[in-house]
Amino acid sequence: MNKPFKKLLLAAVSGLIAVQVSAKDIIHDGEYYFVEAQYKDAWQKEDKQVESKLAEIRKKNGGKRPNILYVLIDDVSFGQMGKPALNDVMGIKTPNINEFARQGMSLNRMYTEPSCTPTRAAFLTGRHPVRTGIKEVKVALVGEGLGKNEVTIAEVLSKAGYNTAHIGKWHQGDIEESYPHNQGFDYAAFPLHQQVQLALMSPESARANNLLGWYNGTQSNDMALDKKFKPNGLVTGVEAKKGGKAREIDLKAGETWTQAHYERMNERYQRQTIEQLQKLAKDDEPFFLQYWPLYPLNFVHPEQARSRNGGFMADKLEVLDDWFGEIIAEVDRLGIADNTLVVFMADNGLMYHYEGTSGMSQLIYRGGKTDHLEGGVRVDAYVRWPGAVEGGSSAADIVHVSDLFTTFANIAQAEKYIPRDRVIDGIDQTALLLNGEKRGRRDWVYIYENEVLKSIVKQEWKMHLPGPGMPAAAAGVYNILRDPREQHKQIGHSLWTGASFQDMAKRHMMAIMKNPHNKLGKGKPYVGIENLRPETQETIDTFMSWH
Amino acid sequence: MNKPFKKLLLAAVSGLIAVQVSAKDIIHDGEYYFVEAQYKDAWQKEDKQVESKLAEIRKKNGGKRPNILYVLIDDVSFGQMGKPALNDVMGIKTPNINEFARQGMSLNRMYTEPSCTPTRAAFLTGRHPVRTGIKEVKVALVGEGLGKNEVTIAEVLSKAGYNTAHIGKWHQGDIEESYPHNQGFDYAAFPLHQQVQLALMSPESARANNLLGWYNGTQSNDMALDKKFKPNGLVTGVEAKKGGKAREIDLKAGETWTQAHYERMNERYQRQTIEQLQKLAKDDEPFFLQYWPLYPLNFVHPEQARSRNGGFMADKLEVLDDWFGEIIAEVDRLGIADNTLVVFMADNGLMYHYEGTSGMSQLIYRGGKTDHLEGGVRVDAYVRWPGAVEGGSSAADIVHVSDLFTTFANIAQAEKYIPRDRVIDGIDQTALLLNGEKRGRRDWVYIYENEVLKSIVKQEWKMHLPGPGMPAAAAGVYNILRDPREQHKQIGHSLWTGASFQDMAKRHMMAIMKNPHNKLGKGKPYVGIENLRPETQETIDTFMSWH
Structure with a gap:
C-alpha cells in the first residue's frame, strides 16, 4: 500500500472508531459508580468536548493517533526527582527531569501499588493486582506470573493498530505466558527477574556488604547440604519478538554475573530504547513504547561518584536523568514531540532498607517500598504532550497507576478493546490531562499490600x-x-x-x-527460552523435583 | 536643596564611599579565617568584580544605591511556601510567593536561629544572639531587650544615608533602648510583645482550646492569690518616630483584646507597609524597609476557611501570600523594582506543638521552633533583584540569617559602619547573590538554642x-x-x-x-510609652515590686 493512501485509510478508520459505541460498558469498582452518580451529566458533557479535542489533535497530525512513550523507573519516592528545591535538599541533580516537568504536567498525587510487580501489573491490566493474583514476584524460580487470560495495555493497543515494544525491567513472572512478547508486545528486551538478582547478586555487592550471605566468596558454605537455597543459575537478560522464542544474551555458560554485566545491561536498554524510538517513529502506525529502566537501583559505588549526595542509588539517578534527557531530545529530534504523549514516573517508594548508603531517603512521606504508607505509594509523575497538555501545569487530583491503562486506551481510540467481563479499576483521566487540575475523576484509592487491603484514601x-x-x-x-x-x-x-x-x-x-478474582498464571519456568545454560537447566530440574 | 543637585551630590558621595578603606578589618569568627585562608586570592579578585558590578547597577539607577525591602514572616518551615509541588502536598496555595521565587533566587539552604527573637537579633546585629545576651523573649514583662550598645543594620544603613522603617513584629524586648525607633529606624509600628499575647491570649483562642488556663472565662480563678500569674495589662501595638515617644493604639482602657483586634493589627501593618513603600520610594535617599508580619501565626479558625488544608495557620499563609503579592505589585507599580533588593523568608520552623490543627507540619525536616534540628532552623528564603540577581535561579550554598546584615551593608556601601570591636558572624554573600550558586562563602554554621551550642553544621x-x-x-x-x-x-x-x-x-x-559576649540590655519595662493604660501601669508596678 502506498504511504499517502495508507495514511488516508488510517484517518478514515480512526474516524469510524470514534463514533462506534461499545456493546457493553466497562465494569468499574463500586466507588466509581457512587461518585459518578454525583457528576454524570457534567462528565458526559466533558467527554464530548474531550473527544472533539482529541479529534482535533489527530487532524493536526494527519489523522495519526498519538504515540505513547511510558518511562517507569524503579523505587524512587515522591520528591526525589523533577522538583528543583528538593534536588538541593538531597544533593542530587535532575535537570532533565526538572525541565521535562516544566514542559508538561506534574501529577502531584499519583498513587502506585507499594511494590514493583504489583505496580507494573496494575498498569498493564488496569486492575488492582489482587484481581489478577499477582503479588510481589520474588527472585529465584516461582513457576508463576501474569496469566494469559489477563488483557494488557499492549494487547489493547495492538488490537487497535499500535506498534508496541517493551525495553527493560518486566518482573511479571518466569513462565512463558507471562513474557512481554506473549502479552502484546511486538518486541521485547528484558531480564527475567529483577535487581536483587541483577544488582545485588554480584561479588562486588556482596563485598560492599549489601547482600549478606548469598555470595560464597564472602563466607564458607561447607556445612550446607542444599546448594540451591542460594538462588543461582537464573536466566538474566533475554530478547524476543511477538510469539517467538527468547534468547538469553551477554552471559556464557559458567560465567559469573558481575556489576559490569549489570551496567552493560542498563546501557544496552538505554541504547535499544533510542533505537526503537527511531524505528517506530518511521512507521505509519502510532506506537506504544515502554522503557522501564533498572536504574537507579544499584548497590555498588562507581569508581568516581558524580553527585554531591554520593549514595550508590542517588548517583545512578543522576545517570538516569542524563539518559532520560537523551530520550526526550531524540523524541524532539525525530519531530514527533507534538504527537507523542510521554509519561515519566517511578513505580513505588524507595528501598528504605538501604537508606543512608543508597542516598535515597524518605524525605516527605513516611515508609517506602512494600508499605501502604504514602512513602510506599506516592511517586513523582510527569506527563508531557505539547499542544495537548498544558506546559508548566500541575494537578493535585488523585491518580492511580491503573488509570494510565484506561487513559492510554481512550487516547488511542482503543477503549472498545478493554475487556468487559472483569472489574477495571483504572479510570479514564483524559479530561484531567487535557483540561487540567480539578478535572480528575477519582478522589479515592484502595491500597493493598499483596492480597491484603491495608488502607483506604479518600x-x-x-x-x-x-x-x-x-x-x-x-x-x-x-x-x-x-x-x-x-x-x-x-x-x-x-x-x-x-x-x-x-x-x-x-x-x-x-x-x-x-466479579471474583482471576487466578495467577502457573507453569514450568523458563519454557520458551531457546539457549538455556547448563547451570540454568540444573536449577530448573531441582525446582521441578517437588512440583 | 533642589532635587537634581541633591541627586548629583549623593552620587558623588557614594563614589567617594566606594574608594574609602576601613581603618580596621571586621572581626570574624574563627572558622571564617580558616576557610578564607584557602580562598583568599580568589575572593579578593571576585570582590573587585562584585564592586564594579554594584557600581554599574548604581550608574544605571542615577547613582542611587539600591533600596532594601526585607519581609520576614513567622514560624514557617522549609518547603511550606514558594515550592509549587509542596503546595499540593500540604493543600496550601502560595502562588504569589511561587511567582516571586520564579523571578528571583531561591536560597535553599538558609539557616536561621531556632526562634523568633534570636533570628531577628541575628539579622539586626549580624551576630549570633549569644554574643548580645539575647535569648527567646517571653511574653509578659521582662525588663530586658536588645542593648543600646548593639549596632543594628538600621543604624548602619541610617549612618550611610538610608531612610529606614520598621513595620510589624519586633520582639526585641520591652525596655526603651530596645525599641526599633531607638535602634536605628526612622519610623516604627510594632507590638511590644509577640503572638502568644496577640493571637493566643484572646477569648476566641481560649474557647478553641489553643491556650489553656489563661483566660478566666473558661475556668474559675477563685483560689488564686496572685492575679498577675496570668500575664495581663500588657502593651499591645505602638507607633513611634526615631528618638520619640511611642503611643499605643487601638485598645482603650479596660477593653478586652480579641481576635478582631489581632486581625485589624495585621491588616494595619499590611496597609502601613504599602504606605511606607509609597512614601519612601519618593525620597532621594535609598530606603531600608522591613516588614515583619505577625501572620501566618494565628490560632482561631476564620468564619469560612479558604485553603484546602483548612488549618488555622495554613489559612493565614494563603492570606499572607495575597498580601505579599500586593506588596510586590506595589514595588513594580512604583517603578523601583530594578533598584530594590527584596528578601522574603521565615524566621524559623513551625510551631510543631500545634501540628495537626494549625495545618503546618514538619514536612521534610524534623523538628520546629526552639529546636537545633534542621526543622527548627531551615526556612524558605527568596531574593529578588531584577537585573542583579538571576531570575529562576537557586543556590544550595549555606547562608545564615546574620549574613544578610553584612551583605545588606556591603550592597548599600555602608560596610564601614559595621563595628570593628566585636565579632560579626554575618558573612558578605554579595558574590553569591550576583554571581550565583557556589559563590557562597560559608560551608558551616553554628546552631545555638539560647546560650547553649547544640549543633555544628559543616x-x-x-x-x-x-x-x-x-x-x-x-x-x-x-x-x-x-x-x-x-x-x-x-x-x-x-x-x-x-x-x-x-x-x-x-x-x-x-x-x-x-571577644567576650556583650550584656543584655536591662531596665524598667515600657518606659517611653506615653499613653499607658491604668491596667498596664498596675502590671508594671507589680513587676517592679521585686526588682
Whole structure:
C-alpha cells in the first residue's frame, strides 16, 4: 500500500472508531459508580468536548493517533526527582527531569501499588493486582506470573493498530505466558527477574556488604547440604519478538554475573530504547513504547561518584536523568514531540532498607517500598504532550497507576478493546490531562499490600484498616495534607470518617463478590527460552523435583 | 536643596564611599579565617568584580544605591511556601510567593536561629544572639531587650544615608533602648510583645482550646492569690518616630483584646507597609524597609476557611501570600523594582506543638521552633533583584540569617559602619547573590538554642554536640543530604568528622575568649510609652515590686 493512501485509510478508520459505541460498558469498582452518580451529566458533557479535542489533535497530525512513550523507573519516592528545591535538599541533580516537568504536567498525587510487580501489573491490566493474583514476584524460580487470560495495555493497543515494544525491567513472572512478547508486545528486551538478582547478586555487592550471605566468596558454605537455597543459575537478560522464542544474551555458560554485566545491561536498554524510538517513529502506525529502566537501583559505588549526595542509588539517578534527557531530545529530534504523549514516573517508594548508603531517603512521606504508607505509594509523575497538555501545569487530583491503562486506551481510540467481563479499576483521566487540575475523576484509592487491603484514601483522609479481630475504633484516620507522615491518629477525624470509610470498604467488597478474582498464571519456568545454560537447566530440574 | 543637585551630590558621595578603606578589618569568627585562608586570592579578585558590578547597577539607577525591602514572616518551615509541588502536598496555595521565587533566587539552604527573637537579633546585629545576651523573649514583662550598645543594620544603613522603617513584629524586648525607633529606624509600628499575647491570649483562642488556663472565662480563678500569674495589662501595638515617644493604639482602657483586634493589627501593618513603600520610594535617599508580619501565626479558625488544608495557620499563609503579592505589585507599580533588593523568608520552623490543627507540619525536616534540628532552623528564603540577581535561579550554598546584615551593608556601601570591636558572624554573600550558586562563602554554621551550642553544621554533615559530661563518642553525626530528618547516627561519619568538628568548636570558642559576649540590655519595662493604660501601669508596678 502506498504511504499517502495508507495514511488516508488510517484517518478514515480512526474516524469510524470514534463514533462506534461499545456493546457493553466497562465494569468499574463500586466507588466509581457512587461518585459518578454525583457528576454524570457534567462528565458526559466533558467527554464530548474531550473527544472533539482529541479529534482535533489527530487532524493536526494527519489523522495519526498519538504515540505513547511510558518511562517507569524503579523505587524512587515522591520528591526525589523533577522538583528543583528538593534536588538541593538531597544533593542530587535532575535537570532533565526538572525541565521535562516544566514542559508538561506534574501529577502531584499519583498513587502506585507499594511494590514493583504489583505496580507494573496494575498498569498493564488496569486492575488492582489482587484481581489478577499477582503479588510481589520474588527472585529465584516461582513457576508463576501474569496469566494469559489477563488483557494488557499492549494487547489493547495492538488490537487497535499500535506498534508496541517493551525495553527493560518486566518482573511479571518466569513462565512463558507471562513474557512481554506473549502479552502484546511486538518486541521485547528484558531480564527475567529483577535487581536483587541483577544488582545485588554480584561479588562486588556482596563485598560492599549489601547482600549478606548469598555470595560464597564472602563466607564458607561447607556445612550446607542444599546448594540451591542460594538462588543461582537464573536466566538474566533475554530478547524476543511477538510469539517467538527468547534468547538469553551477554552471559556464557559458567560465567559469573558481575556489576559490569549489570551496567552493560542498563546501557544496552538505554541504547535499544533510542533505537526503537527511531524505528517506530518511521512507521505509519502510532506506537506504544515502554522503557522501564533498572536504574537507579544499584548497590555498588562507581569508581568516581558524580553527585554531591554520593549514595550508590542517588548517583545512578543522576545517570538516569542524563539518559532520560537523551530520550526526550531524540523524541524532539525525530519531530514527533507534538504527537507523542510521554509519561515519566517511578513505580513505588524507595528501598528504605538501604537508606543512608543508597542516598535515597524518605524525605516527605513516611515508609517506602512494600508499605501502604504514602512513602510506599506516592511517586513523582510527569506527563508531557505539547499542544495537548498544558506546559508548566500541575494537578493535585488523585491518580492511580491503573488509570494510565484506561487513559492510554481512550487516547488511542482503543477503549472498545478493554475487556468487559472483569472489574477495571483504572479510570479514564483524559479530561484531567487535557483540561487540567480539578478535572480528575477519582478522589479515592484502595491500597493493598499483596492480597491484603491495608488502607483506604479518600480526599485528604486516609484510614489504616484495623487488623483481623481489631475493633474498627482502633483504625487510625490521618489527614495527609496536615500530617503527611501519618503519625497523628486523630479521633476527631475518625468519629465521622469511620462510617464513610466502612461504606467504601463495602462498595469495594461487593464489586469483588460480583466479579471474583482471576487466578495467577502457573507453569514450568523458563519454557520458551531457546539457549538455556547448563547451570540454568540444573536449577530448573531441582525446582521441578517437588512440583 | 533642589532635587537634581541633591541627586548629583549623593552620587558623588557614594563614589567617594566606594574608594574609602576601613581603618580596621571586621572581626570574624574563627572558622571564617580558616576557610578564607584557602580562598583568599580568589575572593579578593571576585570582590573587585562584585564592586564594579554594584557600581554599574548604581550608574544605571542615577547613582542611587539600591533600596532594601526585607519581609520576614513567622514560624514557617522549609518547603511550606514558594515550592509549587509542596503546595499540593500540604493543600496550601502560595502562588504569589511561587511567582516571586520564579523571578528571583531561591536560597535553599538558609539557616536561621531556632526562634523568633534570636533570628531577628541575628539579622539586626549580624551576630549570633549569644554574643548580645539575647535569648527567646517571653511574653509578659521582662525588663530586658536588645542593648543600646548593639549596632543594628538600621543604624548602619541610617549612618550611610538610608531612610529606614520598621513595620510589624519586633520582639526585641520591652525596655526603651530596645525599641526599633531607638535602634536605628526612622519610623516604627510594632507590638511590644509577640503572638502568644496577640493571637493566643484572646477569648476566641481560649474557647478553641489553643491556650489553656489563661483566660478566666473558661475556668474559675477563685483560689488564686496572685492575679498577675496570668500575664495581663500588657502593651499591645505602638507607633513611634526615631528618638520619640511611642503611643499605643487601638485598645482603650479596660477593653478586652480579641481576635478582631489581632486581625485589624495585621491588616494595619499590611496597609502601613504599602504606605511606607509609597512614601519612601519618593525620597532621594535609598530606603531600608522591613516588614515583619505577625501572620501566618494565628490560632482561631476564620468564619469560612479558604485553603484546602483548612488549618488555622495554613489559612493565614494563603492570606499572607495575597498580601505579599500586593506588596510586590506595589514595588513594580512604583517603578523601583530594578533598584530594590527584596528578601522574603521565615524566621524559623513551625510551631510543631500545634501540628495537626494549625495545618503546618514538619514536612521534610524534623523538628520546629526552639529546636537545633534542621526543622527548627531551615526556612524558605527568596531574593529578588531584577537585573542583579538571576531570575529562576537557586543556590544550595549555606547562608545564615546574620549574613544578610553584612551583605545588606556591603550592597548599600555602608560596610564601614559595621563595628570593628566585636565579632560579626554575618558573612558578605554579595558574590553569591550576583554571581550565583557556589559563590557562597560559608560551608558551616553554628546552631545555638539560647546560650547553649547544640549543633555544628559543616557541608552535609551535622554534629549534635554531646551534653555536659557525655563522651564525645556519644555525639551523633548525620549526613543531612541522605538523612534529612537526622535519625541515623552513623559511626562511619563520626569516626573522621569527630576530630574535624572538635577543631571547629575550638576555633569558635577561641574567638569568644578573645571577644567576650556583650550584656543584655536591662531596665524598667515600657518606659517611653506615653499613653499607658491604668491596667498596664498596675502590671508594671507589680513587676517592679521585686526588682
